Amino acid sequence: MTDHELDPATAGAPRAPRRRRRVGRLSGRDKAVVAVLLGLPILLDLAFIWGPALGTIGLSFTKWNGVGSLSTKACLPNVPSILSNGCLYGVQNYHQALTIYPEFWPAVRHNLIWLAVFVFFATPLGMFFAVLIDRGIKGSRMYQSILFLPVMLSLALVGIIWEFMYSQNYGLINTVIGHNHNGNAIDWLGNPKLNLWAVLVEATWRQAGYVMVLYLAGLKAVDPQLREAALMDGTNAWQTFWKVVFPVMRPINIVVMVVTVIESLRAFDLVYITNKGINGLELLSVLVTSNIVGETQRVGFGSALGVVLLVISLVPICTFLYLTFRRESQPKGAR
Amino acid sequence: MTSPRIPQNFERPFTRRGLFKGMGAAAAFATVPGALAACSSSSSSKSTGNSGSATAPVTFGSNYSDASPKAAFAALCAAATAAGGPKVTINTVDHNTFQTNITSYLQGTPDDLFTWFAGYRMQYFAAQGLALPLDDVWAKIGGNFSAPVKTLSTGLDGHQYFVPIYNYPWVVFYNKSHFAEKGYTVPTTWDDFITLCKKMKSDGIVPLAFADKDGWPALGTFDILNMRINGYDYHQKLMKHQVPWTDAGVKAVFDQWAELMPYMQTGANGRIWQDAAKTLEQKQAGMMFQGTNQVAAQYVSDNAKLDDLDFFQYPAINPTYGQDYMDAPTDGFMISKKAKNAAGAKAILEYIGTAAAETTFLKTDQWDVGVATGLQAPSYDAIQTKSVTTIAGCKAVSQFMDRDADPAMATAMISIIQKFIDDPSTGNIAGLQNSAEQQAKAIYTS
Numbered sequence: 001m002t003d004h005e006l007d008p009a010t011a012g013a014p015r016a017p018r019r020r021r022r023v024g025r026l027s028g029r030d031k032a033v034v035a036v037l038l039g040l041p042i043l044l045d046l047a048f049i050w051g052p053a054l055g056t057i058g059l060s061f062t063k064w065n066g067v068g069s070l071s072t073k074a075c076l077p078n079v080p081s082i083l084s085n086g087c088l089y090g091v092q093n094y095h096q097a098l099t100i101y102p103e104f105w106p107a108v109r110h111n112l113i114w115l116a117v118f119v120f121f122a123t124p125l126g127m128f129f130a131v132l133i134d135r136g137i138k139g140s141r142m143y144q145s146i147l148f149l150p151v152m153l154s155l156a157l158v159g160i161i162w163e164f165m166y167s168q169n170y171g172l173i174n175t176v177i178g179h180n181h182n183g184n185a186i187d188w189l190g191n192p193k194l195n196l197w198a199v200l201v202e203a204t205w206r207q208a209g210y211v212m213v214l215y216l217a218g219l220k221a222v223d224p225q226l227r228e229a230a231l232m233d234g235t236n237a238w239q240t241f242w243k244v245v246f247p248v249m250r251p252i253n254i255v256v257m258v259v260t261v262i263e264s265l266r267a268f269d270l271v272y273i274t275n276k277g278i279n280g281l282e283l284l285s286v287l288v289t290s291n292i293v294g295e296t297q298r299v300g301f302g303s304a305l306g307v308v309l310l311v312i313s314l315v316p317i318c319t320f321l322y323l324t325f326r327r328e329s330q331p332k333g334a335r
Numbered sequence: 336m337t338s339p340r341i342p343q344n345f346e347r348p349f350t351r352r353g354l355f356k357g358m359g360a361a362a363a364f365a366t367v368p369g370a371l372a373a374c375s376s377s378s379s380s381k382s383t384g385n386s387g388s389a390t391a392p393v394t395f396g397s398n399y400s401d402a403s404p405k406a407a408f409a410a411l412c413a414a415a416t417a418a419g420g421p422k423v424t425i426n427t428v429d430h431n432t433f434q435t436n437i438t439s440y441l442q443g444t445p446d447d448l449f450t451w452f453a454g455y456r457m458q459y460f461a462a463q464g465l466a467l468p469l470d471d472v473w474a475k476i477g478g479n480f481s482a483p484v485k486t487l488s489t490g491l492d493g494h495q496y497f498v499p500i501y502n503y504p505w506v507v508f509y510n511k512s513h514f515a516e517k518g519y520t521v522p523t524t525w526d527d528f529i530t531l532c533k534k535m536k537s538d539g540i541v542p543l544a545f546a547d548k549d550g551w552p553a554l555g556t557f558d559i560l561n562m563r564i565n566g567y568d569y570h571q572k573l574m575k576h577q578v579p580w581t582d583a584g585v586k587a588v589f590d591q592w593a594e595l596m597p598y599m600q601t602g603a604n605g606r607i608w609q610d611a612a613k614t615l616e617q618k619q620a621g622m623m624f625q626g627t628n629q630v631a632a633q634y635v636s637d638n639a640k641l642d643d644l645d646f647f648q649y650p651a652i653n654p655t656y657g658q659d660y661m662d663a664p665t666d667g668f669m670i671s672k673k674a675k676n677a678a679g680a681k682a683i684l685e686y687i688g689t690a691a692a693e694t695t696f697l698k699t700d701q702w703d704v705g706v707a708t709g710l711q712a713p714s715y716d717a718i719q720t721k722s723v724t725t726i727a728g729c730k731a732v733s734q735f736m737d738r739d740a741d742p743a744m745a746t747a748m749i750s751i752i753q754k755f756i757d758d759p760s761t762g763n764i765a766g767l768q769n770s771a772e773q774q775a776k777a778i779y780t781s
Contacts, residue, residue: 066438067463078780081741082462100773103750168602169610183601190548190605192757275548279604279753295434296459296742298778 053310060303063089065296093304104305107282110196111312114203114283115264122204123260126211131241133212134219148213150206159273162202163189192280199270199281207263211256218252219245254323261316265309284309387447387676392422393683394675396446398433403699408450411500411696415686421679441465445671447680453487453665454734455574456742457497460669461490467670468494472681476688479707483731487665498684499667500696501703502732503628504722505555506646506661513618521647523658525591528650532598535621542598544620546611547756550749552625553603554736555662557752559624560588562660563652567731570660574740576779580771586764591652593759604753609633624649626664631702631718641701644718648725661725663732665706747774 026034063075064086075087097104129147133140150158165172166188173188174180188198222245230240246253268285271277277286284305291302387393399408405427412423426446433440433450440449441460451457460466469488473495477485480499488497514520517538522528532542547553562570565584572578573585600611600620612633614620623630627646634641648658668687670680686692693705694712697719704722705712711723726732737745751767 067442067465081779082459085463096777100770100777102770102774166605167610168605169614185602187602187605190602192604192753195605276550278550278750279757290746293435294742294746295437295456297438298743 056303056306056310059300060093060307061089061091062300062303063087063092064299066299089300093301094308096301097304097308103278103282103287106280107284107287108312110281110283111265111267113196114200114267115261117200117204118207118260118264122207123211123256125204126208127215127256129208129212130215130219134216144212144216147209149209151209151213153206155206155269156273158202158206159270162198162205163274166198189274190279195274195280199274202270203267207260210259210263214252214256214259215249218249221252222248254320258316258320261320265313265316284312387674387678387680388421389678389682390421391676391679392424393448393679394424394426394446395683396433396440396449396671397425397427398430398450400427400429400433407696407699410698411687411692412683414692414695415683418686420682420686421676423683441671441673445673447674447676448668448670448683451497451667451669452734452738453497453499453667454738455740456734456738457488457669458491459741461494461496462492465672466490466496467672467674467677467680469496469498469670469681469684470494472498472684472688475685479689481708484665484706484708487734488667497667497669498688499665499706500687500693501700502663502665502706502726503626503703504646504661504663504726504732505559505624505626505649505735506722506725507622507624507649508615508630508644508646509622510615510618510640510643511645512640512643513621517621519621522650523647524650525652529594529598531621532595536598540618541600541614541620542622543595543600544611544615544623545600545603546606546608547603547753548605548607550753551737551745552608552629553752553756554745554748555626556592556624557588557748558662558733558736559649560591560652561585562662562733563649563656563658564588564591565653566656567660567733570733571739574736574744576744576775580775581768585768585771589755589759589764589767590761592755593761593764596756596759603756613637626662627702627718627722628664635701642717646718646721646725659730661729661732662735663726663729664735664738666703741778743778744775747771747778 062070063081063084064070065081068086070086071088073087075089075092076084129143133144133147137143153161163171166174168174168185168187168190169180171180171188174185177186179186187194189195226244226248227240230244235243266285267283268277268289271281271283271286272289275281277283277290288302288306288309291298291305395412397405397408399405409425412425416422428436437451437460442465451460457466461468468490473485473488476498480488484499485495488495488499490496509519509521517535517540519531519534520527522531535542545553545556558570561573561584564587565573569578569584573580573582578584600606600614603611608625608629611620611623612625612630615623615630616634616637616639631641631644633639634644648661651657668684670677670684674680688707690705690707690710693707693710694714697703697705697712698714700714700719701716702718704710704715704719704726709727711720715723733739736748740748748771751771755763755767
């Protein structure tokens with residue numbers, strides 16, 4: 001219906017009665033089904049996604065420690081926090097986050113580094129594994145299982161496994177390279193210059209396997225005749241992949257891209273397991289949690305950080321939605 | 336190893352129980368008017384604090400989730416019942432989950448009694464009306480405790496809210512055989528301490544085992560240096576932000592620490608304290624400054640030689656304060672404002688606040704000590720016996736930064752002190768102090 005309305009040639013007076021008649025043709029049962037099928041998801045969406053999101057935005061303008069109720073009074077300046085609670089705080093939370101909260105900008109930077117490593121390293125690595133295995137090299141099933149194994153482990157478990165690798169005095173890596181003495185030990189998880197990269201290795205270890213499986217499924221679905229035709233035309237393996245197979249796999253590429261962005265923005269588990277996301281491992285998701293979950297809560301401040309994360313997440317989400325809808329409407333426009 | 340702790344920390348916050356408690360709290364804010372009315376009418380009858388009956392059963396929310404304290408706690412409750420108190424149902428929650436959920440727990444449907452900590456950490460919840468005043472309990476048990484212990488149990492409004500059970504000192508540990516073998520002597524002044532550290536370093540030993548991956552252990556070093564240099568009152572004022580973090584006294588603490596840093600185990604931010612304790616056990620390190628609750632406990636769990644372990648008080652720095660103060664964190668119990676059977680809960684606390692109860696609780700404990708005046712339980716080992724005399728010899732004991740200060744400030748200091756450990760140079764200190772002060776302003780005042 002949308003494309004009719006968009007088309008000036010077909011828009012006009014005769015349109016409306018037809019539409020009404022079409023709706024009128026629905027029986028009472030049809031209407032009930034439509035109401036349930038449409039109403040229920042909308043209700044759930046409002047209750048569990050829009051409700052909390054709007055609630056968070058509202059809370060981000062308050063100062064509240066989770067005790068007692070919220071009021072619409074403005075916070076009193078220069079009094080102890082405990083006496084000025086549940087009050088309206090204006091944009092102070094945002095102001096504090098951007099100016100005096102020392103963890104904020106490192107967290108933003110770390111989130112971006114995380115995204116970059118996933119986009120430019122973990123995902124291509126997974127694709128590379130998938131292509132290699134798809135070529136049917138010897139023992140491909142075994143490699144497939146080994147590379148997929150980390151995906152089946154929870155991220156919490158991945159963090160613990162790597163803790164054994166990275167531990168300064170007792171870890172595998174330092175022991176093997178002989179750097180496990182008190183004088184020369186490499187502090188993989190404690191040195192703020194190293195630990196983000198150490199954790200990104202953990203994350204990549206898992207993410208590459210995940211992308212590999214998604215990609216492998218896509219590759220299996222590619223019509224073998226396309227490759228044969230390309231081979232007949234005399235292309236080499238490189239050209240076959242980039243010029244023939246890769247473009248055919250557009251749907252799977254989009255899925256992989258979305259998964260990559262989502263996984264890097266929601267990164268939390270690994271750093272939380274490693275050191276609760278402090279000392280060089282700050283991420284926005286961790287800052288939200290550490291301010292809201294805990295003994296003395298800074299609900300308003302944590303909500304403000306949550307809103308920042310929401311705004312950042314909206315960029316890839318909007319881009320994805322725009323691309324998807326454009327893709328769907330394009331063929332119709334071409335007709 | 337310590338890794339088993341980690342999944343606990345991580346996964347338990349999302350247990351069903353924790354979730355329900357959170358939901359309970361959410362429901363308390365957002366229930367239909369009818370339910371809300373029911374809620375308020377029931378709580379108003381309880382706020383008098385004398386509801387219920389001293390013989391009706393009570394519930395006890397416990398964070399003593401590790402096997403050994405859990406068993407000791409069960410024995411304590413059984414003894415309280417046997418001594419004429421009501422029957423106690425214990426609801427144990429993993430200790431990290433318990434602490435994380437405390438706000439929603441106390442506002443939801445809390446147990447009658449719950450385990451908690453002394454200091455500002457107790458006062459914070461008492462001041463917001465989430466705990467029941469225990470003045471009548473203290474009228475009965477007050478004689479069992481010294482004046483400083485009563486102060487620890489007192490809220491900002493002057494009423495008591497807390498009954499303590501045990502504490503433990505933060506001191507410098509060493510292996511007796513190691514000191515005897517190398518001919519080291521226990522230092523009592525800063526100069527002796529540094530000389531000893533130098534000697535150990537030249538002997539190829541790490542002078543001070545040190546770990547701060549969890550963030551909080553190094554707060555202890557800050558606390559003790561602060562109390563040695565600036566005294567107890569300054570510490571309390573700083574924790575309440577009555578002294579700015581940019582003060583010269585704070586700079587003196589960091590400067591003193593920077594002098595000691597070359598003798599502390601490197602890479603502390605990546606090491607868990609359990610691993611640091613192991614280096615002390617293996618005599619790779621000569622000393623370690625932490626609580627008996629950690630070091631002695633680690634010796635026990637590693638089957639290391641506990642009888643070879645000894646400790647001394649942190650050496651004196653400023654002669655005005657000598658070795659007068661230390662961190663001795665105290666754990667104990669409180670009654671929630673929403674308790675269904677406050678009278679029964681008070682009967683239990685009246686028993687717990689006795690030397691006999693503490694003796695029962697500490698029967699299997701090899702590192703904590705009771706707080707009743709002069710208690711020397713028959714089960715005490717050498718560490719515990721010495722702990723009692725050491726704590727008794729202090730003019731005042733503090734609770735630890737995360738118990739004396741607003742916990743949000745302690746969290747901010749964790750990050751600042753980790754940055755200091757990474758770069759203890761003089762140029763870095765002023766920036767860290769400024770950052771601490773800016774965050775303190777945001778946390779303590781609006």
